[in-house]
Amino acid sequence: xxxxxxSTTYFGPxxxxxxxxxxxxxxxxxxxxxxxxxxxxxCVIAATHGPLTLTVPVVHDGTSPLTRDMRISDHGEWRRLxxxxxxxxxxxxxxxxxxxDDLAPFFERRWEFLVDFNxxxxxxxxxxxxxxxxxxxxxxxxxxxxxxxxxxxxxLGASKTSGSLETLDDFRDVIRPKHPLPDASxxxxxxxxxxxxxxxxxxNLSILDLLMNEGNESVFFL
Numbered sequence: 001x002x003x004x005x006x007s008t009t010y011f012g013p014x015x016x017x018x019x020x021x022x023x024x025x026x027x028x029x030x031x032x033x034x035x036x037x038x039x040x041x042x043c044v045i046a047a048t049h050g051p052l053t054l055t056v057p058v059v060h061d062g063t064s065p066l067t068r069d070m071r072i073s074d075h076g077e078w079r080r081l082x083x084x085x086x087x088x089x090x091x092x093x094x095x096x097x098x099x100x101d102d103l104a105p106f107f108e109r110r111w112e113f114l115v116d117f118n119x120x121x122x123x124x125x126x127x128x129x130x131x132x133x134x135x136x137x138x139x140x141x142x143x144x145x146x147x148x149x150x151x152x153x154x155x156l157g158a159s160k161t162s163g164s165l166e167t168l169d170d171f172r173d174v175i176r177p178k179h180p181l182p183d184a185s186x187x188x189x190x191x192x193x194x195x196x197x198x199x200x201x202x203x204n205l206s207i208l209d210l211l212m213n214e215g216n217e218s219v220f221f222l
Contacts, residue, residue, distance in 0.1 A: 002169075026133050037178060125211070190203075
């Protein structure tokens with residue numbers, strides 16, 4: 001059984017969704033320390049002036065800055081700003097009108113915790129991509145080495161009947177917007193982008209970019 005470890009993401013990049021599609025089991029990390037300027041609470045879309053970063057503001061109590069404890073802030077009307085930016089960027093894309101009603105609710109209701117918000121987004125995107133990943137959640141933080149040494153899946157909270165791992169790939173610190181680490185299993189595939197004539201092809205943007213431009217063909221680029 002091939003499995004991987006991933007950090008949570010806000011409309012994660014194409015690379016992140018490739019892992020959901022290709023691995024037998026995906027473990028989502030909830031117990032790592034929250035790191036700013038990562039895909040945990042940001043995504044990058046292609047706007048008229050080039051790549052645009054959308055960041056979800058978060059707050060915590062100051063005592064336990066773990067990802068699982070990060071609450072979403074309502075500061076600055078970010079929901080309205082994010083949705084307006086997405087509409088502006090993709091309003092003329094081939095599939096915006098087709099998916100708009102599925103995505104708009106994420107910018108209309110409130111979620112308390114970032115991980116719950118991200119999970120709801122992931123479930124909807126997987127539905128739209130027509131992929132069905134086998135998702136599990138860590139119960140405590142372990143390094144990859146400790147994870148394997150402690151008995152594979154059991155060390156992350158799975159039962160002994162869960163089966164043994166043949167491989168475990170740790171992408172928690174690999175997939176990130178700044179200074180990503182090498183990933184031999186991912187090569188961005190070119191697809192149509194609305195502003196490609198202005199900016200050239202922009203690889204590994206948010207899954208929103210792929211979905212808006214390729215629709216139900218998106219899965220073939222993962």
